[in-house]
Amino acid sequence: MAEVVDNLVWHDAAELPIRGKGWRLTKSPYDRLPPRALGFVPDGVWTLSRHCAGLHIVFKTKSPAIHVRWQLLRPELSMHHMPATGVSGLDLYGRNGKGKWRFIDNSCPNAQAGEHEFRMCGQKWGQYLLYLPLYNGLTKLEIGLPEQHKLVPLAEDQSVKPIVVYGTSITQGACASRPGTAAFSIAARQLDVPIINLGFSGSGKMEIELAEMLAELDARFYVLDNLRNMAGLVEERFEPFVRRLHKLRPDKRIVVTEDTDFRNMLPTQITAAALPIVNKLIGEGMGDILTFEPCKGMLGTDWETVIDRTHFNDIGMLRQAKVLVKMLKKYIAMT
Amino acid sequence: MAEVVDNLVWHDAAELPIRGKGWRLTKSPYDRLPPRALGFVPDGVWTLSRHCAGLHIVFKTKSPAIHVRWQLLRPELSMHHMPATGVSGLDLYGRNGKGKWRFIDNSCPNAQAGEHEFRMCGQKWGQYLLYLPLYNGLTKLEIGLPEQHKLVPLAEDQSVKPIVVYGTSITQGACASRPGTAAFSIAARQLDVPIINLGFSGSGKMEIELAEMLAELDARFYVLDNLRNMAGLVEERFEPFVRRLHKLRPDKRIVVTEDTDFRNMLPTQITAAALPIVNKLIGEGMGDILTFEPCKGMLGTDWETVIDRTHFNDIGMLRQAKVLVKMLKKYIAMT
Numbered sequence: 001m002a003e004v005v006d007n008l009v010w011h012d013a014a015e016l017p018i019r020g021k022g023w024r025l026t027k028s029p030y031d032r033l034p035p036r037a038l039g040f041v042p043d044g045v046w047t048l049s050r051h052c053a054g055l056h057i058v059f060k061t062k063s064p065a066i067h068v069r070w071q072l073l074r075p076e077l078s079m080h081h082m083p084a085t086g087v088s089g090l091d092l093y094g095r096n097g098k099g100k101w102r103f104i105d106n107s108c109p110n111a112q113a114g115e116h117e118f119r120m121c122g123q124k125w126g127q128y129l130l131y132l133p134l135y136n137g138l139t140k141l142e143i144g145l146p147e148q149h150k151l152v153p154l155a156e157d158q159s160v161k162p163i164v165v166y167g168t169s170i171t172q173g174a175c176a177s178r179p180g181t182a183a184f185s186i187a188a189r190q191l192d193v194p195i196i197n198l199g200f201s202g203s204g205k206m207e208i209e210l211a212e213m214l215a216e217l218d219a220r221f222y223v224l225d226n227l228r229n230m231a232g233l234v235e236e237r238f239e240p241f242v243r244r245l246h247k248l249r250p251d252k253r254i255v256v257t258e259d260t261d262f263r264n265m266l267p268t269q270i271t272a273a274a275l276p277i278v279n280k281l282i283g284e285g286m287g288d289i290l291t292f293e294p295c296k297g298m299l300g301t302d303w304e305t306v307i308d309r310t311h312f313n314d315i316g317m318l319r320q321a322k323v324l325v326k327m328l329k330k331y332i333a334m335t
Numbered sequence: 336m337a338e339v340v341d342n343l344v345w346h347d348a349a350e351l352p353i354r355g356k357g358w359r360l361t362k363s364p365y366d367r368l369p370p371r372a373l374g375f376v377p378d379g380v381w382t383l384s385r386h387c388a389g390l391h392i393v394f395k396t397k398s399p400a401i402h403v404r405w406q407l408l409r410p411e412l413s414m415h416h417m418p419a420t421g422v423s424g425l426d427l428y429g430r431n432g433k434g435k436w437r438f439i440d441n442s443c444p445n446a447q448a449g450e451h452e453f454r455m456c457g458q459k460w461g462q463y464l465l466y467l468p469l470y471n472g473l474t475k476l477e478i479g480l481p482e483q484h485k486l487v488p489l490a491e492d493q494s495v496k497p498i499v500v501y502g503t504s505i506t507q508g509a510c511a512s513r514p515g516t517a518a519f520s521i522a523a524r525q526l527d528v529p530i531i532n533l534g535f536s537g538s539g540k541m542e543i544e545l546a547e548m549l550a551e552l553d554a555r556f557y558v559l560d561n562l563r564n565m566a567g568l569v570e571e572r573f574e575p576f577v578r579r580l581h582k583l584r585p586d587k588r589i590v591v592t593e594d595t596d597f598r599n600m601l602p603t604q605i606t607a608a609a610l611p612i613v614n615k616l617i618g619e620g621m622g623d624i625l626t627f628e629p630c631k632g633m634l635g636t637d638w639e640t641v642i643d644r645t646h647f648n649d650i651g652m653l654r655q656a657k658v659l660v661k662m663l664k665k666y667i668a669m670t
Contacts, residue, residue: 077415078413078415078418078419079418080412080413080418080419080420080443080444080445081418081419081420081441081443081512082418083413083414083415083416083417083418083510083642084413084415084416085415085416085642085643102598102637102638103597103638103639103641104644105643105644106416106642106643108415108416108643109415110415119644175418175512177416177510177512177642177648177649178642178648180639181639181648181650186639262438263437302437303437303438304438304515304516304521304649304653306438307418307420307441307512307513308420308440308441308443309439309440309454313512313513313516313648313649314512314639314648314649314650315516315649315650315653318639318650
């Protein structure tokens with residue numbers, strides 16, 4: 001129900017189609033996993049699944065002003081290495097005449113509940129794209145427009161299957177300065193394809209239950225971007241996870257990304273442990289399905305892509321996105 | 336005096352040569368302006384001058400471990416658009432065999448007083464470079480080494496005059512994810528030249544007193560990087576400021592940088608107001624001294640260089656640094 005206050009009509013985002021969700025029916029409209037995941041996946045994964053990484057809303061309006069009003073799930077608006085604009089902020093992009101998405105403004109949250117008027121760019125945008133927070137959840141989100149202007153939500157094209165990415169803190173978006181600069185968000189914008197972000201900070205540990213959750217989704221293909229979280233776990237979990245996912249979705253391609261190192265000291269120990277297993281699985285018949293994507297050169301040679309030796313700053317995110325775009329394009333062409 | 340605790344010797348950084356300071360004698364060793372600036376410059380400028388933007392310490396040690404212990408001036412460790420790693424963090428860089436500075440680790444502050452052991456890179460570094468916080472001050476800073484290892488401080492070469500930069504929040508480093516990715520820090524590292532950062536967030540407003548402060552420094556040349564803070568003030572202050580600085584330092588080059596826009600909608604209104612004054616001053620005889628440096632193309636065409644339409648993320652910082660390196664090189668060659 002839209003609510004009118006001070007000539008602004010507030011549209012409840014829960015009633016709009018939220019893109020980037022793997023499951024339509026969720027406990028909160030801003031959750032990334034369905035209710036049955038609670039108690040099935042590890043508690044840490046469930047908690048992180050309530051962060052809105054990758055979720056976004058696309059709409060049209062002719063309004064010259066766009067407002068947002070939010071109630072965030074957690075009072076911790078930022079992390080020591082990631083500002084509130086990225087952890088808890090909303091990013092507005094506009095689609096220009098050439099079909100390119102361009103950044104307009106961030107909600108710059110200073111409080112768990114707040115309001116922001118996006119400063120517009122003085123040009124007409126065909127569509128708007130509103131990214132939800134990377135490392136916080138929402139209990140309420142509303143988009144406010146002057147009452148004479150309509151909000152026309154644009155749902156995802158259901159005929160296009162999403163790419164499903166399972167991964168780490170970096171996958172989830174740490175430490176992008178705002179939601180739009182997370183690498184998979186950049187790649188999805190540039191490729192104009194749906195991506196489901198199942199990055200779970202520090203918790204991309206390949207429990208067998210996660211393979212079952214992933215297999216519930218009718219993916220275009222799967223990207224397993226989680227090696228960084230697999231220190232000491234590769235031997236035990238990597239093969240059973242891939243086998244289970246493959247058994248449940250035998251026709252789906254599975255892409256494993258290489259573990260990164262900001263110094264380009266590759267392969268890392270984790271990659272060195274995983275690669276023989278990938279090769280074994282390929283040798284045993286998964287050659288048409290399973291591929292390994294190296295990251296050599298991805299982060300450049302200047303060592304400036306990280307904040308704390310692990311998590312990417314926006315430079316790292318942009319360089320990763322460039323590699324992702326090329327890589328995803330290749331698999332999109334195959335599917 | 337060095338203090339030994341748990342086999343670590345703690346070296347008080349106040350007793351080490353701190354680089355990037357325009358004035359040796361300051362109220363706190365981590366201030367950017369001298370005591371006489373208090374009450375002379377606007378209060379806001381004085382407050383910001385206690386932030387350590389651009390200050391750094393260079394030293395040698397053969398220790399495989401480097402610790403830091405800090406007490407920050409302000410309890411607010413972060414800003415909504417800038418993480419604690421940048422606002423209040425310490426960045427450690429190492430100089431590699433080719434003479435290039437490479438990022439090692441950030442102190443990742445979680446408290447106003449704290450301690451961190453930098454994780455080293457598993458290689459020997461000829462020198463270390465420790466950046467102080469961009470948007471916080473320090474009341475105490477110590478570097479801890481295992482007692483068998485020496486700390487050899489490296490002072491600035493006094494025969495090389497520093498480039499003095501006067502500017503805005505962006506000059507001061509907003510919103511770099513950490514001190515090492517502020518544009519003038521990147522440029523100084525790449526060029527291996529001393530730069531004095533007199534960026535004062537929102538307060539680079541060309542009061543005549545600031546011209547007098549700048550003129551106290553025997554600069555290689557001056558960079559006035561403050562137009563973004565001059566909305567509505569250009570007509571009143573720009574010409575008197577430049578004339579005063581030139582009168583006090585008639586032999587010094589003054590470089591004015593163009594006001595930026597993340598959409599490349601240039602010139603901005605501020606630039607449009609300033610440029611005729613620059614041209615007038617050049618026409619009246621400052622042609623050998625005064626130059627204007629355009630920023631066309633500096634931020635690229637993707638609009639991804641800002642967090643909030645104004646302040647640069649690390650992508651913006653890196654792109655600005657690339658332009659700065661080229662620009663500063665030109666003036667370095669002349670002086």
